[in-house]
Amino acid sequence: MRPFGYVRADDVETAIATVATEPDARFLGGGTNLVDLMKLGVERPGLLVDVSRLPLTGIDPVGDGKLRIGANVRNSDLAAHPLIRARYPVLSQALLAGASGQLRNAATTGGNLLQRTRCLYFQDVSKPCNKRAPGSGCPAREGIHRDLAVLGHSEHCVATNPSDLAVALAALDASVVLRGPDGERTVAATAFHRLPADLPERDTVIAHDELLTAVELPAPPPGRSAYRKARDRASYAFALASVAAVLDVQGGTVREVRLAFGGLAHKPWRATVAEQALLGAPATEESFRHAADAELAAARPLRDNGFKVPLARNLAVRVLASLADANHMPQLGS
Amino acid sequence: MATTSTPPVEHRPTASQITLRVNGAAHRLTVDHRTTVLDALREHLGLIGAKKGCDHGQCGACTVLIDGHRINSCLTLAVAADGAQITTVEGLSDGEQPHPLQRAFLDHDGFQCGYCTPGQLCSAIGVLAEAADGHPSHVTPLPGTGSGAPPPGSPVPLTSSEIRERMSGNLCRCGAYTNIVDAIEEVAP
Ligand SMILES: Cc1cc2nc3c(=O)[nH]c(=O)nc-3n(C[C@H](O)[C@H](O)[C@H](O)COP(=O)(O)OP(=O)(O)OC[C@H]3O[C@@H](n4cnc5c(N)ncnc54)[C@H](O)[C@@H]3O)c2cc1C
Numbered sequence A: 001m002r003p004f005g006y007v008r009a010d011d012v013e014t015a016i017a018t019v020a021t022e023p024d025a026r027f028l029g030g031g032t033n034l035v036d037l038m039k040l041g042v043e044r045p046g047l048l049v050d051v052s053r054l055p056l057t058g059i060d061p062v063g064d065g066k067l068r069i070g071a072n073v074r075n076s077d078l079a080a081h082p083l084i085r086a087r088y089p090v091l092s093q094a095l096l097a098g099a100s101g102q103l104r105n106a107a108t109t110g111g112n113l114l115q116r117t118r119c120l121y122f123q124d125v126s127k128p129c130n131k132r133a134p135g136s137g138c139p140a141r142e143g144i145h146r147d148l149a150v151l152g153h154s155e156h157c158v159a160t161n162p163s164d165l166a167v168a169l170a171a172l173d174a175s176v177v178l179r180g181p182d183g184e185r186t187v188a189a190t191a192f193h194r195l196p197a198d199l200p201e202r203d204t205v206i207a208h209d210e211l212l213t214a215v216e217l218p219a220p221p222p223g224r225s226a227y228r229k230a231r232d233r234a235s236y237a238f239a240l241a242s243v244a245a246v247l248d249v250q251g252g253t254v255r256e257v258r259l260a261f262g263g264l265a266h267k268p269w270r271a272t273v274a275e276q277a278l279l280g281a282p283a284t285e286e287s288f289r290h291a292a293d294a295e296l297a298a299a300r301p302l303r304d305n306g307f308k309v310p311l312a313r314n315l316a317v318r319v320l321a322s323l324a325d326a327n328h329m330p331q332l333g334s
Numbered sequence B: 001m002a003t004t005s006t007p008p009v010e011h012r013p014t015a016s017q018i019t020l021r022v023n024g025a026a027h028r029l030t031v032d033h034r035t036t037v038l039d040a041l042r043e044h045l046g047l048i049g050a051k052k053g054c055d056h057g058q059c060g061a062c063t064v065l066i067d068g069h070r071i072n073s074c075l076t077l078a079v080a081a082d083g084a085q086i087t088t089v090e091g092l093s094d095g096e097q098p099h100p101l102q103r104a105f106l107d108h109d110g111f112q113c114g115y116c117t118p119g120q121l122c123s124a125i126g127v128l129a130e131a132a133d134g135h136p137s138h139v140t141p142l143p144g145t146g147s148g149a150p151p152p153g154s155p156v157p158l159t160s161s162e163i164r165e166r167m168s169g170n171l172c173r174c175g176a177y178t179n180i181v182d183a184i185e186e187v188a189p
């Protein structure tokens, strides 16, 4: 590992100003991804600006039913918060489906959203990888890609985003607050992560000198919500495919629906085609299947990950069907 | 401890003097910033209870408690833990008297080679505290679902499925899992 300087940030402004003047400085959150990547030689910062002690730790109502979550709220604390458990079950479930108890205790909200892909070639500095070394090629496309993308990939990169939290935020129409040297901007969660296109080195729209300070949740949408994740073992494994869903059914008809897939693309995949197909449709398994198929018609699986398409379809159908069954899930906002 | 007013990167020190409070004793030490808490404990302080299995957050052998929370010490930089209270497996017993959880691991054969055991023990101490604090797990029913969901914030009963889920961050190559679950179940309230 390359030797590096370390400073513990005392306030947000200084942290941003320090990183802004130094191209090889990085913000440090819980370190569970960054330190891992530094050991692997993938990240080689000259300076770490530790932002994990900045007082961005609130989970506060901010009017209009909105909730503002500070970037330093630990994954375990966010998942356990009574307001999140009661009003945004999909969010609590997504966090608890990720990583391990130890990792969730260290991982921050900001760091979770900025964790890098688990693509094996990205993590192995002896291999080419367009994301790590732009222009060097993408060996995953013809190599080991069972865990990688079936939707929205490009010839340059077929990686998936590993965050479970991000999938729930996409379904909840959350937004991300970014602070840079020139002030603050708010970006929709669905527009925060990006597709690889011809710039796979950029996972998100954040700039080098922007600090993720908070996540904002709008008032809970009507209906019920849930997260379901398929993985190679029952716990402590990344998603092969996952689904975050919000569903409101009145008189047997879908009144409102939000659906997002994880594990399928370079970003959480908001299933707008499926949502359109479901609005006003009868809340039946047949509708759910039809809608999921309509969304996944855009899938372009690689040699070894075609199984993800029916897996995602079946997960979506099961989650929506369980949400439609009013007696078994909590009402949002209750 | 360095602060944000220190000079540009090429002149910045790559080591710092820090204080770690380990099992009640304060230690002042100078660490290269690349040093993890795990390496500080093992290499600097001679506390070799916490084990290095994978060094990448994937096995739990390095689990210790920092300010009361279980974490993977292999992914925590020592400099970032400056000032923290750390409890390792060496700090669990009361003198010669093993911690009840250590006793239960012995009684239930909760190990074979013992390599994962310090991490299992520290992780289980964390699990007991988290459940007592009402922290849910992936298998805890949501509030309002009827099916035995604990009211938010109240202690979560540690059934064997709760223990299995909550301990999933600790791998055991010897496969002592069922006995580990039995041992924790015995100590759980
Ligand atoms: C074995 C293992 C299994 C895992 N399984 C899962 C899983 O199933 N699901 C899942 O979702 N995750 C999983 N994870 C990943 C884990 O959730 C992330 O490592 C964690 O959320 C990262 O948060 P952190 O605070 O530790 O980030 P750090 O490692 O500190 O930082 C990550 C990145 O974000 C940047 N950063 C941090 N904070 C900010 C900020 N406020 N503003 C701007 N930039 C910032 C850093 O510079 C760095 O680039 C797993 C990790 C491991 C090691």
Ligand code: SF4
Pocket (backbone or CB within 6 Å): A117, A119, A120, A121, A122, A128, A129, A130, A131, A132, A137, A138, A139, A140, A141, A148, A156, A157, A158, A159, A200
């Ligand atoms: S899929 Fe993306 S991250 Fe993986 S090797 Fe290709 S370019 Fe690199």
Ligand code: FES
Pocket (backbone or CB within 6 Å): B051, B052, B053, B054, B055, B056, B057, B058, B059, B060, B061, B062, B063, B072, B073, B074, B075
């Ligand atoms: S050594 Fe830390 S998790 Fe394996």
Ligand code: FES
Pocket (backbone or CB within 6 Å): B110, B111, B112, B113, B114, B115, B116, B117, B171, B172, B173, B174, B175, B176
């Ligand atoms: S007892 Fe040998 S690894 Fe667990």
